[in-house]
Amino acid sequence: MPMSATQQRSQGQQFNRGRGAGDAVMDGKSKLAADAPVAIAVEHVTQRFDGRRPGQQVLALDDVSLEIRAGEFLCLLGPSGCGKSTLLNIIGGLNRQTSGTVRIGDTVVRGPTPSQVAFVFQESTLFPWYTVLENFKVSSDFQRSQASTWNDRAMSALRSVGMENFANHYPNQLSIGMKQRINLARGIFLDTPIILMDEPFAALDEQTRMVLGEDLSVLLARTGKTIVFVTHSLAEAVFLADRIVVMTARPGRIKATLTVEEPHPRSPDFMLAPRFSEIRNELFAILRDEIRQTVAAMREARDEGVVDG
Amino acid sequence: MAVSDFAVAAAPRRFSLLGNLAIQRLLLLLGLLVLWEIYARIAGDTGMIAGPSGILRAMGPKIFANPKVVAAIELTLFELAVAYGLSVVFGVVIGVAIGMTDFGRRCFNPIVVLLYSVPQVVLLPLIVLVFGIGPLSKIAFGFSHGIFPVIVSTITGMRTVNPTFLHGARAMGASRFQTIRHVIFPNMVPAVFAGFRLAMTLTLLGVLLAELYVSISGIGYFTQVFAETFDPSPLFALMTVLTVMAVALNELVRLVEARFTRWKN
Ligand SMILES: Nc1ncnc2c1ncn2[C@@H]1O[C@H](COP(=O)(O)OP(=O)(O)OP(=O)(O)O)[C@@H](O)[C@H]1O
Ligand SMILES: [Mg+2]
Numbered sequence: 001m002p003m004s005a006t007q008q009r010s011q012g013q014q015f016n017r018g019r020g021a022g023d024a025v026m027d028g029k030s031k032l033a034a035d036a037p038v039a040i041a042v043e044h045v046t047q048r049f050d051g052r053r054p055g056q057q058v059l060a061l062d063d064v065s066l067e068i069r070a071g072e073f074l075c076l077l078g079p080s081g082c083g084k085s086t087l088l089n090i091i092g093g094l095n096r097q098t099s100g101t102v103r104i105g106d107t108v109v110r111g112p113t114p115s116q117v118a119f120v121f122q123e124s125t126l127f128p129w130y131t132v133l134e135n136f137k138v139s140s141d142f143q144r145s146q147a148s149t150w151n152d153r154a155m156s157a158l159r160s161v162g163m164e165n166f167a168n169h170y171p172n173q174l175s176i177g178m179k180q181r182i183n184l185a186r187g188i189f190l191d192t193p194i195i196l197m198d199e200p201f202a203a204l205d206e207q208t209r210m211v212l213g214e215d216l217s218v219l220l221a222r223t224g225k226t227i228v229f230v231t232h233s234l235a236e237a238v239f240l241a242d243r244i245v246v247m248t249a250r251p252g253r254i255k256a257t258l259t260v261e262e263p264h265p266r267s268p269d270f271m272l273a274p275r276f277s278e279i280r281n282e283l284f285a286i287l288r289d290e291i292r293q294t295v296a297a298m299r300e301a302r303d304e305g306v307v308d309g
Numbered sequence: 310m311a312v313s314d315f316a317v318a319a320a321p322r323r324f325s326l327l328g329n330l331a332i333q334r335l336l337l338l339l340g341l342l343v344l345w346e347i348y349a350r351i352a353g354d355t356g357m358i359a360g361p362s363g364i365l366r367a368m369g370p371k372i373f374a375n376p377k378v379v380a381a382i383e384l385t386l387f388e389l390a391v392a393y394g395l396s397v398v399f400g401v402v403i404g405v406a407i408g409m410t411d412f413g414r415r416c417f418n419p420i421v422v423l424l425y426s427v428p429q430v431v432l433l434p435l436i437v438l439v440f441g442i443g444p445l446s447k448i449a450f451g452f453s454h455g456i457f458p459v460i461v462s463t464i465t466g467m468r469t470v471n472p473t474f475l476h477g478a479r480a481m482g483a484s485r486f487q488t489i490r491h492v493i494f495p496n497m498v499p500a501v502f503a504g505f506r507l508a509m510t511l512t513l514l515g516v517l518l519a520e521l522y523v524s525i526s527g528i529g530y531f532t533q534v535f536a537e538t539f540d541p542s543p544l545f546a547l548m549t550v551l552t553v554m555a556v557a558l559n560e561l562v563r564l565v566e567a568r569f570t571r572w573k574n
Contacts, residue, residue, distance in 0.1 A: 019498045094480055114482025125477025129495035138491050142481040170572040190481070 012221040037105075039194060040068040040091055045100030047086050061085045062251035073220060073227045073264070075237040077287065078247030078255075079294035084230045087252070088196045091228065092117045101153070104194065114143040118190040122199040124179040126171040132158070132182055133167045135157070136189055143190060150189075157189035158182065159213075160219055177208045184212065188219060197229045201236065213239055214268060220265035234287075238279045239271060246286050249293040256286050359542035364549055365543035371551065378531055378543075382550060385516060387526040388444050389558075392451025395511045397505060400456045404463025404501075417465060425457040430514070433522050447519040447527065454515030455508040462504025466497025501571065502566040509562050513555055 047061040060083040068074050076084045089095040091102055093112045102109040104116050119125075124136045136154035140232040141145070147153070158164040161181040171179055180200060187195045201209040213236055220227060231237050237244050260279060262270060270276055342361045349360030357365070407413040407421070433450060440446035451514050470493055478488050520529020528551060533545035 061365050092480060112479060114480070117480075119477070119480040121473070121477065121480075123473050125473055125480075127474060127492065127495065129498070130491075131572075139481050142478060142483040142487055142491075144482065170574070172572060173573055295543070 026235060030105055036069040036071050039070040039105065040066075041101075041103040042066040042068075042087070042091065043101045043103070045087070045090060045097045047083065047090065047095070048098045050168070055233045059251040061090075062253050062270050063100070064252065066245065066254065068226060068228060069165065070226050071224045073229065073242045074241055075241035075244045076228060076230045076247065077232070077234070077237050077283065078252060079287070079291045080232075082212050082247045082290070083252030084247060085198050087206070088119075088228060088230060092119055092196050114192070115145075116192055117194045117196060118187045118192040120183055120187040120195060120197040120200045122202045124176070124183045125173065126179060126182060126186070128171045129215050131168050131170055132163070135182075137188055139186055139190060145191070146153070147191075153191065154189055157185040160188065161185045161215060164253070177204050177212075180204060181212065184216065188225075190222065192225075194226045194228075197227065199230050199232065202232065203224065209233070209236065210268070214266075216240065218265040234280050234283050235271065237283065238276055239266060244279075244283065246290075249290045249297065255290065258283065260298060310526045314526045331466035355541070356539035357541055359447050363542040364545045367546045369547070371543035372434060378547070381527050381531050382554075384444065384526055385447075385520065386554070388447040388516050388527065389451060389513055392448045392516055393455055393509060395448070395452045396455030396459055396508050396512055399452075400459025400504070400508065401463050401501065402406030403456075404460040405467065407460070408464040414464065414468070421457065421460050421464070425461060429453055430518065436519070437523055442523050447516045447524070450519035451512040455512035457498065458507040458511060459501070460504075462507075463497065466500030467493055469500065470496045498569050499566075502562070502570070505566070506559060506562050509558050510555070513558070517551075519572050542564075
């Protein structure tokens with residue numbers, strides 16, 4: 001496989017700041033997809049929201065079905081307001097869908113399942129009144145985790161994102177990028193088989209995003225977690241995902257699914273490969289119409305608003 | 310103004326004595342004291358006003374050497390401490406009880422705001438009637454002044470929690486109790502302390518008003534005695550003691566606040 005050389009290099013770069021020993025790298029992770037068990041099953045999920053006025057209902061998700069396999073990295077892509085966050089919240093049990101079922105393993109989701117699912121949001125949810133380490137401790141208490149090794153696990157998660165020297169800082173003493181690194185580390189620290197990430201890097205600059213994306217690829221290859229990752233960045237999606245699901249403009253449906261055959265961890269060289277730009281361009285072609293439609297709908301809503309007022 | 314700003318900015322700060330804010334303030338204060346002294350000496354009526362030097366001279370013999378006055382200061386401090394403690398405890402408890410639910414906020418918040426805006430002095434005669442002319446009426450009046458800012462700020466603090474934190478806590482599986490303990494309570498600390506500071510000032514006001522209205526002891530009583538006997542220097546000295554007390558107590562609350570809001574920087 002041509003990738004093995006880059007794979008090795010990337011490991012060499014990354015692992016000297018990671019915890020290193022004991023974590024096996026999963027080879028050819030994308031090959032897994034077909035025969036791994038289903039980790040998350042979304043079956044005919046529909047979500048309606050009541051609008052501000054009666055009769056002004058919003059159909060956010062329309063009959064979405066999706067299977068995500070254990071160890072898979074799935075990216076959700078779609079125009080703004082198409083229901084990506086809504087879908088993620090439904091999978092995590094934070095929203096109750098109007099109809100349809102979500103299963104995690106064999107269990108039907110009826111509320112938050114913190115032992116199975118960790119979230120990483122766009123905005124840091126670190127509490128500003130606790131230090132980084134205290135935040136980790138509180139999360140583990142929230143999760144009702146019995147493990148007494150939380151401190152070691154917290155430190156090793158922080159080390160894996162290069163933030164171990166900031167364990168006793170308050171979040172306000174850190175930059176947005178640092179906070180988001182720690183947010184990511186906490187998602188890993190929570191030690192759940194599934195992580196749901198809602199635009200975790202959206203608030204960051206392009207360069208930081210790329211570095212964090214690389215780190216993430218390495219980290220996840222090591223832990224074999226199942227990830228659902230929402231992003232607006234095509235490059236990020238191609239670089240990280242095993243599979244990319246493109247959604248339509250609201251009401252959100254699944255428009256297309258693309259597979260990226262490339263083992264994790266991925267090196268930055270992958271971004272230079274011709275295949276990378278091919279997939280990226282394909283994605284853009286699929287998305288363009290949907291985004292046009294969203295913008296048109298927004299204009300329409302605005303014009304209606306003018307008439308109303 | 311602009312020119313002096315520029316000068317301050319241009320000169321390296323630590324080398325310029327006049328550029329130091331503390332020194333500027335001190336100079337301003339000294340200037341005012343000097344003007345006051347001059348006015349008291351050349352134009353003031355000795356039965357109405359005393360200068361800083363006269364106040365300083367009265368401080369020893371007429372205030373601290375008089376066991377009755379010292380006892381009065383102690384009594385006022387005691388009344389203040391009790392009234393403030395009650396305000397803080399009951400204010401937070403009532404504020405949390407009201408702020409906890411939407412129902413509580415909708416029903417009781419308007420009542421609290423209404424009571425808060427009543428000029429309480431009109432109730433003073435009633436309070437004295439109920440609680441007598443002893444310390445009890447002063448504590449009650451101090452309490453009725455102090456509790457409202459605490460209630461109002463506690464309710465505000467509970468309401469203004471960032472939804473992101475609640476969302477995050479829920480996603481991590483926090484129970485209702487854990488959410489209150491780790492999100493809602495720490496979040497409301499700054500707002501609550503703003504209420505505590507205001508309550509300190511208002512409690513002192515309430516206690517002193519009650520003492521001035523009717524009493525046989527306490528600082529309020531002596532200020533009245535000194536004023537009615539046209540003896541301004543101990544009166545002013547007593548006021549100075551009061552001011553120092555008020556400032557010191559406010560600083561104390563601020564210190565405790567700083568201890569609890571270290572994370573804010
Ligand atoms: N709690 C809610 N009440 C009413 N409408 C909602 C609610 N949450 C989301 N919506 C609506 O549902 C639609 C989908 O929202 P969602 O946040 O899932 O979009 P998104 O794809 O995550 O968008 P973005 O990319 O901008 O984050 C939007 O039109 C939004 O206005
Ligand atoms: Mg979203």
